[in-house]
């Protein structure tokens with residue numbers, strides 16, 4: 001350690017850079033990055049999980065974030081993960097370590113939380129499951145980064161300045177990737193996906209509660225298809 005490091009307590013550790021960190025090596029996040037847009041799901045009946053997954057896959061979106069906002073979330077994740085093993089199914093609105101544990105036991109391949117909680121992040125890291133805590137301030141991003149993460153959720157994206165804020169954050173945090181969620185729509189999807197620091201986006205508009213409740217699977221497939229086309233037009237895949 002050099003003298004300056006001792007005096008000013010400057011760490012000689014390399015700052016985190018793109019690649020080589022916890023998330024970058026993760027296959028599921030790579031898959032989600034390829035899909036580009038992940039439907040945020042609120043499901044009231046686990047019996048709807050299978051046709052819902054099928055309709056998303058048919059529309060070219062083999063991914064879903066099933067939120068812990070209903071009591072059947074874990075059961076729905078379990079059904080999707082069992083019946084569609086190639087689908088990237090994760091859990092959202094995970095607020096506690098107990099919920100993270102339940103989601104992982106059900107087969108969730110990734111964990112999403114609206115906010116940052118060190119215990120939840122640490123637990124997911126210890127289980128080897130990618131975790132995306134909601135971070136909208138530099139302080140939260142640094143906290144996530146210091147637990148080894150290189151990708152965070154940016155929520156609620158539109159209320160916290162959307163594309164403009166993500167661009168501003170990516171200046172000091174050039175090695176970080178963001179997953180904007182909250183207010184994402186067909187209209188602004190392309191704007192978010194155009195940012196190289198956006199790994200993918202999340203949104204409930206592809207499979208809304210009303211579509212799921214009325215079993216309007218054709219509408220889900222149509223919405224998924226349209227979003228998959230937008231992803232392709234921007235990212236060329």
Ligand code: 3PG
Pocket residue numbers: 040067092093155181182183184202203204205
């Ligand atoms: C989330 O949990 O990520 C959001 O509730 C999804 O936001 P949206 O309903 O605005 O898409």
